[in-house]
Amino acid sequence: MTYKRAYGYQPGICFLNGDRVLYLENRNGNSDAKSFQGDTLERLFKILAKNGISRLDFFRADAASYQYEVIETLEGKVDTFYIGTRRSYVEKYYPQVKNWQKAKDRKGEDIQVGDISFKPFSNRYRKGEPQKTYRLLVKKKKRNDGQIDVFTQDGL
Secondary structure (H helix, E strand, O other), X not given: OOOOOOOOOOOEEEEEOOOEEEEEEOOOOOOOOOOOHHHHHHHHHHHHHHOOOXXXXXXXXXXXXXXXXXXXXXXXXXXXXXXXXXXXXXXXXXXXXOOOEEXXXXXXXXXXXXXXXXXXXXXXXXXXXXXXXXXXXXXXXXOOOOOOOOOOOOOO
16 A cells, blocks of 8 residues: 555665655565565665765655664665654654744745654664654644644644
């Protein structure tokens, strides 16, 4: 199933600057987007290394890459990475965001952006091992129906 709840094929694709295909791999036809993300990235980084690229400045991925193993891989290969996530995974942190700033989205519509430091995947760390801290960036937009959001306690 795709994110639009329809059947679809989901190959592994990496774009350069959003408009050029850098890497493309065929995948099992029954794999969802999150399956084998870490393996796909490892193969991508091996090819980049063979071509003299050992580290990337930026990396952006959709919610399918919000996985402990993927983040571990990226930490060794990328200076700054941005990974989307499903709202249900992080909405418990929303009330902690206090520093909202006005901004515009890609369509030029008004949004608000805020961030906090958080420690995801806490169950993956061994006892006594320090947890890593990441920045959680949250965007919100005014609701058309004006209904109050249960997590943010506003109509945005």
